Every structure is written in structure tokens, then in C-alpha cells.
Amino acid sequence: MAVIRGASLASHAAARDAGEDNPVRSAARAAGQAVAIAHVPTHGIGAVQYCLQAIHRAADPAQKGLAVAEEQDWQMRHLLDLLKNRGVLKS
Numbered sequence: 001m002a003v004i005r006g007a008s009l010a011s012h013a014a015a016r017d018a019g020e021d022n023p024v025r026s027a028a029r030a031a032g033q034a035v036a037i038a039h040v041p042t043h044g045i046g047a048v049q050y051c052l053q054a055i056h057r058a059a060d061p062a063q064k065g066l067a068v069a070e071e072q073d074w075q076m077r078h079l080l081d082l083l084k085n086r087g088v089l090k091s
Helices: 002-015 022-034 043-058 062-084
Strands: none
Touching: 002 022, 002 043, 043 062
16 A cells, blocks of 8 residues: 555656646646555546546647547446446446
């Protein structure tokens, strides 16, 4: 857990160093939350939110909604596949 915590905290430190409201900051926060899932599973929600925020901030202004919707769709498909492969959901 010490390694996981260190990696998560390092990601959040990188986010602080990245500046305000930019895709790099959001991506670093997403990574920090994703690593922390091993310690607290509900950090997955933060990872998803920061990922979507990074995509929104990086997208062309005219394509922001579409870019976020495509990422949400990708995430949902992969989550459902994971749950099916683990036998949590039936095919």
C-alpha cells in the first residue's frame, strides 16, 4: 500500500505542478485516482470524472460534447465487458 499511496500522491503532485484547468492537470489527477483504486475502490469514480474532464479540456471547442460522449461510451463498453468476463453480468 505504501507504493500505491506514493504513486497516487506523486500523480497529484504532478497535477499541482501542471497549472490550472488544463488537460495535463486533469489527466494527472485521473492517474492518481486510478492508482488509488487498489486502496479504496470508490476512487474509480474520481478517475472517470477526471478522465472526462481531461478530454473535455483537450478537445476542439466545437467537438467537446462529442469527445466526452465517445469516451463515456468507450468506458461503458469496457466496463460491461469486464463485468461479463468476471461473471458478474450474464452475456
